[in-house]
Amino acid sequence: MSQGGAVDLDTSVAYPLKQASAALRAAMEDALRPLGMTITRYSCLELLAQRPGSSSSDLARGAFVTRQSMNVLLQALEHEGLVSRPAQAPVGKVLPVQLTAVGHEHLARASAAVRAVEVRMLADLSPDEQAAALHALRAMTRALQPGPGDASRVLEEDRPS
Amino acid sequence: MSQGGAVDLDTSVAYPLKQASAALRAAMEDALRPLGMTITRYSCLELLAQRPGSSSSDLARGAFVTRQSMNVLLQALEHEGLVSRPAQAPVGKVLPVQLTAVGHEHLARASAAVRAVEVRMLADLSPDEQAAALHALRAMTRALQPGPGDASRVLEEDRPS
DNA sequence: TGACTCATGTCAGCATCCTGACATAGCGTC
DNA sequence: GACGCTATGTCAGGATGCTGACATGAGTCA
Numbered sequence: 001m002s003q004g005g006a007v008d009l010d011t012s013v014a015y016p017l018k019q020a021s022a023a024l025r026a027a028m029e030d031a032l033r034p035l036g037m038t039i040t041r042y043s044c045l046e047l048l049a050q051r052p053g054s055s056s057s058d059l060a061r062g063a064f065v066t067r068q069s070m071n072v073l074l075q076a077l078e079h080e081g082l083v084s085r086p087a088q089a090p091v092g093k094v095l096p097v098q099l100t101a102v103g104h105e106h107l108a109r110a111s112a113a114v115r116a117v118e119v120r121m122l123a124d125l126s127p128d129e130q131a132a133a134l135h136a137l138r139a140m141t142r143a144l145q146p147g148p149g150d151a152s153r154v155l156e157e158d159r160p161s
Numbered sequence: 162m163s164q165g166g167a168v169d170l171d172t173s174v175a176y177p178l179k180q181a182s183a184a185l186r187a188a189m190e191d192a193l194r195p196l197g198m199t200i201t202r203y204s205c206l207e208l209l210a211q212r213p214g215s216s217s218s219d220l221a222r223g224a225f226v227t228r229q230s231m232n233v234l235l236q237a238l239e240h241e242g243l244v245s246r247p248a249q250a251p252v253g254k255v256l257p258v259q260l261t262a263v264g265h266e267h268l269a270r271a272s273a274a275v276r277a278v279e280v281r282m283l284a285d286l287s288p289d290e291q292a293a294a295l296h297a298l299r300a301m302t303r304a305l306q307p308g309p310g311d312a313s314r315v316l317e318e319d320r321p322s
Numbered sequence: 323t324g325a326c327t328c329a330t331g332t333c334a335g336c337a338t339c340c341t342g343a344c345a346t347a348g349c350g351t352c
Numbered sequence: 353g354a355c356g357c358t359a360t361g362t363c364a365g366g367a368t369g370c371t372g373a374c375a376t377g378a379g380t381c382a
Contacts, residue, residue: 017298020182021179027305055360068341068362071361093347093360095361120305121175121305122174125297137294140185140283141184144181144188146191216329217331218330228331228332253378255377
């Protein structure tokens with residue numbers, strides 16, 4: 001709030017954050033393209049490997065897309081045999097998604113490519129600097145979560161996961 | 162179990178980076194919506210205030226969109242009287258874009274809203290931690306650039322010093 | 323001078339993702 | 353058991369951004 005005209009990009013953190021994110025996105029796209037994979041597809045597979053049996057909505061939240069978009073993606077992945085879903089929901093309407101063997105293979109290749117990108121990204125940072133970056137990113141994400149500032153929607157204080 | 166070489170989301174920096182970027186994007190959209198403005202529009206105006214007379218392609222690079230998308234946006238902004246472009250290029254094909262008085266007013270309001278978001282984002286970080294985050298983000302962005310010669314820098318921290 | 327390369331602005335078509343809306347199933351309360 | 357609330361899956365429509373391609377003008381070099 002030094003002046004009313006412009007954000008000082010020298011001291012701003014938001015712009016470098018977007019810069020880094022854009023650079024990471026571009027590098028990941030370049031790394032995944034030869035494998036015939038996109039970032040959203042990879043993210044979905046990676047999340048599925050970490051949490052097998054996730055629902056479409058769970059995967060959507062983890063991949064930062066809407067559940068509609070994730071559902072379209074899952075249909076494609078299912079058609080290609082990378083994931084599998086039961087024809088009927090075992091309980092409620094939730095369709096648990098599973099990674100197939102083929103899906104695991106594709107994920108392994110993609111994951112290696114993505115790891116290489118991350119290694120390159122962190123090449124010039126010491127372990128301490130990486131830890132500091134991790135800490136700062138988590139703090140920023142936490143501070144931006146809607147909740148402890150507006151009473152518009154709450155109901156998340158007493159939610160023991 | 163079936164996760165031998167998967168990227169660990171807990172120790173990864175890429176995922177928190179995307180998380181923070183997504184949270185920032187959502188917070189900025191929420192802050193700009195009441196002003197009838199989007200992130201891309203704000204970015205364009207902000208860049209224009211920093212570098213008056215930029216070309217459409219320059220603005221596109223700074224806002225992380227293609228020059229086609231930026232041109233569509235500039236046509237809308239010009240139609241609404243926020244920016245102005247000469248009918249003919251003074252030199253070559255480059256049409257230098259200028260911020261109008263109305264554009265400056267809109268930018269001032271949007272900039273204040275965005276600054277509030279950034280303040281909230283950095284609320285839990287000490288100045289040292291903020292500086293460390295800035296350093297890490299710049300190093301990551303630099304390391305991910307395709308060419309190590311950094312030939313094309315777009316509105317970066319290129320202060321003379 | 324002439325050819326080559328690069329960047330810019332622009333047009334057309336396509337891909338991706340989102341917003342809005344609806345029906346349904348679990349959960350808790352009364 | 354009935355009601356309200358939340359979350360999920362799904363369908364339709366629209367907004368936004370991108371890829372591909374073209375012509376033009378500037379700069380470079382033989």
